[in-house]
Amino acid sequence: MRVNVLQHTPNEGPGSIQEWADLHQHDFYVYHPYQFGILPVAATTDLLVVLGGPMSPNDDLPWIKQERQLIKQLFQEGKPVLGVCFGAQQIVKTLGYQVKKAPVKEVGWGPVKLQSKLISGLPESLEVLHWHEEMFDIPKEADVLFSNANLQNQGFVLGKQAVGLQFHLEPEKDNIKEIVVNDAQYLSGSVFKQTTKQIIEHPVPKENKRAMFRILDYLTE
Template sequence: MRINVLQHTPNEGPGSIKTWANMHNDEFYVYHPETFGVLPTADETDLLVILGGPMSPNDNLDWIKQECNLISELLKAHKPIFGACFGAQQIAKTLGYKISDAPHKEVGWAPVYLQSNTIPDIPENLTALHWHEQMFEVPQEAELLFSSDLVKNQGFLLGENVIGLQFHFEPEEDNVREIAVNDHSYPDDHNDLNQTAAEIIEHGVPKENKDVMFKLLDFITKRLK
């Protein structure tokens, strides 16, 4: 399987998604469309991973539009797609749904609650890393997958091959440190989770997050046992 990853900022990498790919001996390609303006084609993509970033799908930028075109092609071809944060918003935007300011800015660790039993063996309550102040409108053709105490629209499942999450299950310990130290001022400004960058690092990554990340990827790629 060829996995193509769209990374939008240096401090938000694929984390445990790369670990999962290595376990399966997959080909793993990371693209930086904002920096280099290069995207994979739909034909050379077996799984598309769209990571987070500080930009908005509403920004009038050519590479954002080109990403949406790629997502549209993959949706039509029924290929698996996983989007985190900005990535999930990009999927929703491509489908014609709104991206708007969330009722609360969430930066830090907070619970998310499972809203669907379609994917087996996912815990009802998990602690995820949040790093956002916008949210997606859940596509009508999708089902709500996760919610949090402050923002209902936290995840969606479209068919059996597309998942978008507003939060992050993919970061491992070193990834959390990289996110927090490089974007350390972001949690300090009107953050409704009231956590500092130092507190976010100190919290640590719940061990079940990697397992759940693997299960979500297994599900959309038909590797679920």
């Protein structure tokens, strides 16, 4: 299987997603369309992972629209897509639904609770890294997967076709350091009111990697 990853900023990489791919001996390719303008093609994509980034899917940039064309083609071919943060928003926009300003800005560690049993083996709650101030509508074809007290639409599952997460399960300890030291100014105004030190020193729950692996297994079973 060939796993193609779309990365949108240097400090938000695939983290444990790459570990999952290596464990299963999948071919693993990372693209940087925001910098090089190059995207994979559907014919050589068995699983597409669309990562987070500081941009919005509402931005009028050619590569953002080209990403959605790729997602649309993969949907037509029945190939799975995982979206994280901006990536989940891209899936929603591809399906014709809205991405808009969230009622609160979530940056830092916070809980989410499971809302659907469609993916077996996921824990009832997780402590995850949030890094966003926009939110997506849940497509009518999809089920709400995760919610919290701040935002109902924290994740969705669209059959075996797609999973979208507004938060981050993929970062490992060093990945979180990289995110924080390069984007610390984004903490301003967050509902969690955490410092850079608190975020970096917060243990990465082992359940996060297990949940990410379970979601990836579900999409590729």
